[in-house]
Amino acid sequence: MKPFFQNTLKLTFPAALLLLAMSAASAQEPRLQISNLDYLAGKASQTVDVNVDEHLLQMTAKFLGNDPDDKEIKDLVSGLKGIYVKVFEFEHENEYSAADVDSIRTQLRQPGWAKILTFTSKKEGSVEVYLMTANDRISGLALLALDPKELTIVNIVGPVDLSKLSKLEGNFGVPDLHIEAPAKTKPKN
């Protein structure tokens, strides 16, 4: 029986290598696990938790009409596989710590993700934008916005069009969220 085990071991080694390669490929997943931050909802004064997966996206897209706003959304979400947003608003500052976001950062350090934008300010917190690309195409977007009183995590899975996405603010008959503090007059669409 010894040669049998020897041969099996010899063949199992490349098989294990193949499995490792497969698992490495699957690790490059644009979907972030953000549900582990749910415990912050207990501390937060307001919480927004949006989970729109591919199926729900498709279903919702069917209910979008033909007006320009809806068309814009339709164009943007076509091809997407999910949109996941969590916003925690706190009464006071420092009710969450950077350690709370470490689990997200750890995922964003995995191969495939690249940080494309960073903004850090002591007063206004920080915003980090990450992109995952596959075959020179965007396959996912992650955004971490850490305000002193607000924590926002956005994860869009699929080929998101950044220019279209950035144009959406202020559409849908709703004014800008005015997240930016200075009261600049911004031309309306």
Added chain:
Amino acid sequence: MNMNDDYLWDRTGEPDAELQELEEVLGTLRYQAQPLTMPSEMKTEARRKYFPALAIAAAVSLLVIALGVWLRIQHQRVAPPPHNAEKKNNESRESVANASPTLAEPKNEAPQPKREKNERRVHLNNKLTLAQSLPRHKPVAPREELSPDQRAEAEAAKEQLRLALRVASAKLNLAQRKAVPAPNNTRFQHKVG
């Protein structure tokens, strides 16, 4: 004790009776030429031929099992595609919607009133968990047959999507306005879809 020991050297001379008796007793153990026969337990060569094949089969089956598990995990991650019947339903629904816009989207009769400019923030109240509570795999009835509850659910899902996109867009704009692009990653700035 004058003994002639030539017999011991070359078997000549007078043999000793005791010696002859010893020769007869031990002679039964002397070498006797006979053809070589392999013991039955040594005939294992033929069986060994199967070992590499068995090893290959074991490795292949391990691979197949691993691949199966991997595919299953991958399949579970991706939402299942809609059923054929549902697809047909949706197609027909779309065609109906295109043919008669009145059936498709009951347009919001009046445009949503614009919020006042001094309103700085949209209240993000109420934890939205509708996405989780909506039936995911249930075929959706044609729009014209939707009950008021279902319609309300769909509208809420649409609002949820809008809210998500608004938050994403706002934060992205904030980052774009204020941020300095990270070096070595400028190639993504103008990349589209």
